[in-house]
Amino acid sequence: xxxxxxxxxxxxxxxxxxxxxxxxxxxxxxxxxxxxxxxxxxxxxxxxxxxxxxxxxxxxxxxxxxxxxxxxxxxxxxxxxxxxxxxxxxxxxxxxxxxxxxxxxxxxxxxxxxxxxxxxxxxxxxxxxxxxxxxxxxxxxxxxxxxxxxxxxxxxxxxxxxxxxxxxxxxxxxxxxxxxxxxxxxxxxxxxxxxxxxxxxxxxxxxxxxxxxxxxxxxxxxxxxxxxxxxxxxxxxxxxxxxxxxxxxxxxxxxxxxxxxxxxxxxxxxxxxxxxxxxxxxxxxxxxxxxxxxxxxxxxxxxxxxxxxxxxxxxxxxxxxxxxxxxxxxxxxxxxxxxxxxxxxxxxxxxxxxxxxxxxxxxxxxxxxxxxxxxxxxxxxxxxxxxxxxxxxxxxxxxxxxxxxxxxxxxxxxxxxxxxxxxxxxxxxxxxxxxxxxxxxxxxxxxxxxxxxxxxxxxxxxxxxxxxxxxxxxxxxxxxxxxxxxxxxxxxxxxxxxxxxxxxxxxxxxxxxxxxxxxxxxxxxxxxxxxxxxxxxxxxxxxxxxxxxxxxxxxxxx
Amino acid sequence: xxxxxxxxxxxxxxxxxxxxxxxxxxxxxxxxxxxxxxxxxxxxxxxxxxxxxxxxxxxxxxxxxxxxxxxxxxxxxxxxxxxxxxxxxxxxxxxxxxxxxxxxxxxxxxxxxxxxxxxxxxxxxxxxxxxxxxxxxxxxxxxxxxxxxxxxxxxxxxxxxxxxxxxxxxxxxxxxxxxxxxxxxxxxxxxxxxxxxxxxxxxxxxxxxxxxxxxxxxxxxxxxxxxxxxxxxxxxxxxxxxxxxxxxxxxxxxxxxxxxxxxxxxxxxxxxxxxxxxxxxxxxxxxxxxxxxxxxxxxxxxxxxxxxxxxxxxxxxxxxxxxxxxxxxxxxxxxxxxxxxx
Numbered sequence: 095x096x097x098x099x100x101x102x103x104x105x106x107x108x109x110x111x112x113x114x115x116x117x118x119x120x121x122x123x124x125x126x127x128x129x130x131x132x133x134x135x136x137x138x139x140x141x142x143x144x145x146x147x148x149x150x151x152x153x154x155x156x157x158x159x160x161x162x163x164x165x166x167x168x169x170x171x172x173x174x175x176x177x178x179x180x181x182x183x184x185x186x187x188x189x190x191x192x193x194x195x196x197x198x199x200x201x202x203x204x205x206x207x208x209x210x211x212x213x214x215x216x217x218x219x220x221x222x223x224x225x226x227x228x229x230x231x232x233x234x235x236x237x238x239x240x241x242x243x244x245x246x247x248x249x250x251x252x253x254x255x256x257x258x259x260x261x262x263x264x265x266x267x268x269x270x271x272x273x274x275x276x277x278x279x280x281x282x283x284x285x286x287x288x289x290x291x292x293x294x295x296x297x298x299x300x301x302x303x304x305x306x307x308x309x310x311x312x313x314x315x316x317x318x319x320x321x322x323x324x325x326x327x328x329x330x331x332x333x334x335x336x337x338x339x340x341x342x343x344x345x346x347x348x349x350x351x352x353x354x355x356x357x358x359x360x361x362x363x364x365x366x367x368x369x370x371x372x373x374x375x376x377x378x379x380x381x382x383x384x385x386x387x388x389x390x391x392x393x394x395x396x397x398x399x400x401x402x403x404x405x406x407x408x409x410x411x412x413x414x415x416x417x418x419x420x421x422x423x424x425x426x427x428x429x430x431x432x433x434x435x436x437x438x439x440x441x442x443x444x445x446x447x448x449x450x451x452x453x454x455x456x457x458x459x460x461x462x463x464x465x466x467x468x469x470x471x472x473x474x475x476x477x478x479x480x481x482x483x484x485x486x487x488x489x490x491x492x493x494x495x496x497x498x499x500x501x502x503x504x505x506x507x508x509x510x511x512x513x514x515x516x517x518x519x520x521x522x523x524x525x526x527x528x529x530x531x532x533x534x535x536x537x538x539x540x541x542x543x544x545x546x547x548x549x550x551x552x553x554x555x556x557x558x559x560x561x562x563x564x565x566x567x568x569x570x571x572x573x574x575x576x577x578x579x580x581x582x583x584x585x586x587x588x589x590x591x592x593x594x595x596x597x598x599x600x601x602x603x604x605x606x607x608x609x610x611x612x613x614x615x616x617x618x619x620x621x622x623x624x625x626x627x628x629x630x631x632x633x634x635x636x637x638x639x640x641x642x643x644x645x646x647x648x649x650x651x652x
Numbered sequence: 653x654x655x656x657x658x659x660x661x662x663x664x665x666x667x668x669x670x671x672x673x674x675x676x677x678x679x680x681x682x683x684x685x686x687x688x689x690x691x692x693x694x695x696x697x698x699x700x701x702x703x704x705x706x707x708x709x710x711x712x713x714x715x716x717x718x719x720x721x722x723x724x725x726x727x728x729x730x731x732x733x734x735x736x737x738x739x740x741x742x743x744x745x746x747x748x749x750x751x752x753x754x755x756x757x758x759x760x761x762x763x764x765x766x767x768x769x770x771x772x773x774x775x776x777x778x779x780x781x782x783x784x785x786x787x788x789x790x791x792x793x794x795x796x797x798x799x800x801x802x803x804x805x806x807x808x809x810x811x812x813x814x815x816x817x818x819x820x821x822x823x824x825x826x827x828x829x830x831x832x833x834x835x836x837x838x839x840x841x842x843x844x845x846x847x848x849x850x851x852x853x854x855x856x857x858x859x860x861x862x863x864x865x866x867x868x869x870x871x872x873x874x875x876x877x878x879x880x881x882x883x884x885x886x887x888x889x890x891x892x893x894x895x896x897x898x899x900x901x902x903x904x905x906x907x908x909x910x911x912x913x914x915x916x917x918x919x920x921x922x923x924x925x926x927x928x929x930x931x932x933x934x935x936x937x938x939x940x941x942x943x944x945x946x947x948x949x950x951x952x953x954x955x956x957x958x959x960x961x962x963x964x965x966x967x968x969x970x971x972x973x974x975x976x977x978x979x980x981x982x983x984x985x986x987x988x989x990x991x992x993x994x
Contacts, residue, residue: 101987107659266659339988352988428658435653456658461719463665464765468930470663477987482935483979500986508657515663516765522655 096299096327099347101340103474104332105509107266107429109305114269114388114396119277121400122387122413128170128196128404129440130156131183135230136237137163142194148175151205153381156194159225165238166228170383170402173198184407184425184442188435196404207379212288217245220292227375228382228443233260233336233365234426236444239372242362243292249348249360254296258345258356259286261302261309261366262329262336265427268447270386271366273398275302275309279316282366285373287322293362297325299345300366303335304328333429334476334507338363352503367446382443389414391424391449405441407434411450424449428456429508463516471510471520477503481510485520488527493534496527504528665764668879669724675874676731676925679866683735686859687791690739690806694746695731701750702730709759725764729753732772732925736918736965737779738790740801740825743810745786749775769972770932773965780960789825793859796850799823829857830916831961833908843905856915864920871924883940884933885923889914891948899956913952917962922951926964932972939975939982947971 133139140157144150150169157167169175176197180190212220221240230236246255259282263271275282290298300317302310313326329335329344339350341363348359356363364372367385374380383403387410390396394415401410407423424431425445449455471481479500487495501524510520570593683691706726710717730750737746753775761767780787794800801809801816801824808814815821827835829851836846846852855861874880892913899907913919918926927933927944934943947967954963 105661107661343987349988349990352986354988422654424656424658426656428656430656431658432656433653451658459660460664461716463719463723464763466665466668466725466765466930467935468668469935472935478984479986480935480983499983500989503986503988511657512659513661513663515665515668517660517664519655521657525655 096325096345097347098327098329099344101335101343101476102478103476103509104335105474105512106331107333107512109331110267110390111269111272111305114267114390114398115272115276115308117395117397119273119386119398119400120413122402122405122410124171124198124200124202125402125405125409126198127176127406128173128198128402129181129193129406129438130167130170130196130404131181131191131193131440131442132157132167133183133191134167134236134403134442134444135165135228136235137161137165139192140164140167142178142192144169144175144178144194146175146177149173149199150175150196151203153205153207153383155226155381159228159238163238163241164225165230165240166226166381167194168228168381168383169196170404171196171198172201172203182436182439184432184434184439184445193440207381209377209379212376213291217243217292224372224375227371227380229368229371229375230382230443231365232367232371232385232443232446233338234430234444234446236442239364239368242357242364243289244357245294246357246362247360248296249346252296252360255293255360255362256297256299256346257286257290257293257295258338258342258361258363259289259298259300259324259366259369260336260338260341260363261300261306261313262341263306264303264331264333264336265429265447266333267390267449268388268427269390270388270398270446272306272309273388274370274386275306275366276312278370279309279312280319281373282313282370283316283320283322283324284377285369285371286324287320288372288376289362289364289369295362298323300324300326301329301341301345302326303331305331333509334505337476337505337507339505340476352500385441385443385445387441387445388447389450390447392417392420392452392455393450401441403441403443407439407441407445407448408437410441411448414450417450417452419452419454420450421453422451424451429512430506459517459519462518465516465518468515470513470515474509474513476507476509477505479504481520481524484527485518485523488523491530493527493531496524497531501527501531665723665725669728671877671879672728672874672925673724673731675870675879676735676867676921678869679735679863679921682863682866686793686862687739688794688801688806689803690791690810691734693807693810694734694737694739694741697743697746698730698734698750699727701747702726702754705751705754706759709755709763713759713763715763720764723764726754726758729758729771729775732921733775735921736772736776737787738825740789740791740806740809741786742813745779745783749779752778765931767931768975770926770929770968773926773968773972776965777969780965788827788831789821790828792824792826792851793857796826796858797824826851828917828961829860830955834955834961837906843908847908856912860917861915864915867920867924871920874924874928880924880928881937881940883937884928884944887941887944888923888927888948888951889919891945892919892952893948895949895952899952907956913955917955918964919951922947922964922968927968927971932975934975934978934982936979936982936984938984939978942978942982943971943975946974 132142138161141160143158144156150156152169152172154169155166156169159166173196175194177195181193182188183191210223221243224240229239231239248254249256261271261275286298300313310326310328317324317326327345334340335344342356342361343349346361348361350356350359371382384400386398387401388398389411393411397414399410423434425434426432426447465482465485467482469482475481484496484499484501504524506521508521514520703721703726707717707721710720733749733753734746753771757769757771757774758767799819805816832851833846851858853861871885875882893910896910896913900909927947934940950967950970951963954960954966
């Protein structure tokens, strides 16, 4: 049995997973329309490559990846693109983003696609294929998977890198990975083998929390049948045990250093759903156009659906049976999920679960009391932060101190808020502090840039001046040398200082002449009438100036 | 719009404080058993004063009254003060002390969660400095004196200052076992002779050692229920034991056993109920060990060499001052920063 390690803290909220695992994964009905955001992944948004009115086939590229971190977007079904415009998307900010609206024609007709022989592809070709297929991490971070596929270095004390497949699924209510492992274990194992090949990983560990015995059994069977040397490890059920860094810790005992990536210690981690879609992309050539989504909470029949990306959330929820007292919908789990900002938002690659919520299911919090420094938050923090101190400094807007207390190591798992007996929304304070720090950093960077530019300009002007002076001095020296070299009996001996003095004198004379030159020229031959007119105009000007200045000053006095 | 997490562990400040109050019950029961019901009167007076002062201060500070009155923290402060001072005292003693605890040492610092010092111990310090005479009249345990006041007599004394005819205060009260020990050691009496006095029991003071057992039991419940962590009680009792042990081993004729110190005065209630106040104690486990160990040494030094018979209150307050510094220097390493130095 594989040795397992522990991490500090963690909580045990009620799992509430059995409700949605009673029935197999159902295929969601073809929606009336799909709204597909061009930004469904970490990094740069995809660039639209179709136009409104265009007919597209299922799996056809509609948004191309641009930049180093980006991914592609595809049409989830065949139909007509009716619009490409800004729409509200799933994001706590509620801000709109560029989306394509697709009206299905009901034929669900595939574009031509083929399996690829990944063993005969170069590393680069393999990565490009996954990028073209729009494969991103489906565990929540939606990081483009192609970027993670580089040959692993070996962790300390090992010969080969470690590949970890994350089937922990630690958040309450969510069961999409559980059901996927139960029903499509063979495909996940195939995907895992592809990842192992691409990463040249030696050791492969599949971590599943021990509250999913069916998934563990299915995966063990699939691994045994494949004959591949993978190990399915049952890890203790604890939230947030599915966080990549924490699962790595539990399975390997290694700790990913703060601010570093797992690859820095020779480990790479993929979610089971990502692994499955990698299998689809390589063995079938299918882009990522659908995913498994748990619909649970206050619905008639909680269950998992295979859903096309872009499906309206509420249309999907209706298929599980609406209940009248539903007051909000949450995307994700109850610990880290977000409330949907509008009823029109649609499913993205990141959507793993939709919880219909009612006041009975998630009752409003009792009134918040002051922090009594009981440190229950510190006891459960999986990153070993001091949440009570972070809260104190975030509340006081002492952001320098929050950073000294490792604010940016916070993974916003919500364990601290969950256990707080004073019901302080701690994570909200950390999100606020983080955004403030980021905004200030951006501001500072802009100011720094401007300052550097200004300083450089000053420097350049100074340098040019100096260069000019040097050139002049050199010229004079040369001239003097020439003079001295030539026999000049009558000429008085001129020392360089004298020459400079003379030059200054000449410059002053010149300046005086110039100043005289800009005087109004035709003032000498004016008639008295004209002079009177000019005097009057001057007086009027003076009065206006006076009025204007008193107007400006008045509000100050009041 | 609400933000995650959407679920919460069903625990409230009110429940935590309530459990601490419950954990005091075994000690209180033993108190009543050995010293009579006067303590119940002072606890009641303390409770009423605490809630009334809390409500008044909340109103003056424009804070919502109901949620804070229900948090049970004022009650706990009142109970701890009542258990720290002699129960047979004029009624105003506990009232003045409790009002000071709540109004000055809690609300003037910003109310719940903001007090730097343990409010109950501030109340104790104020009373022992301002009313030293009243603070020395401790009840004698049952069976030690010929005369014992009935409950009615006790009430009459507390509220009207009247004692039954022919009874003097000295006849029904005594100095604490710690105080007695100190006085007699000053008179150069041999240790054995002092400890043979009837006010001493098996380990420490007759009766009071049993009350200490009650607080120990309640404290162990608090640890088992994860209301407090073991760090403070263990470090406090440990350092008190070690310090007392060193002195006792060096000179047993002048320094009593460590166990005597454990079961005397406020050591037990201090270890589990007073030093463990989360607001005024460190937030890091390492810090808690340092804080409580320091308090243990100070308690011993005050008891053995200081001007006051017991040292728990002043040791607590002195260590409260050090908390911000201790916390700064005992920050744990963050996940992923284990290798690096802070």
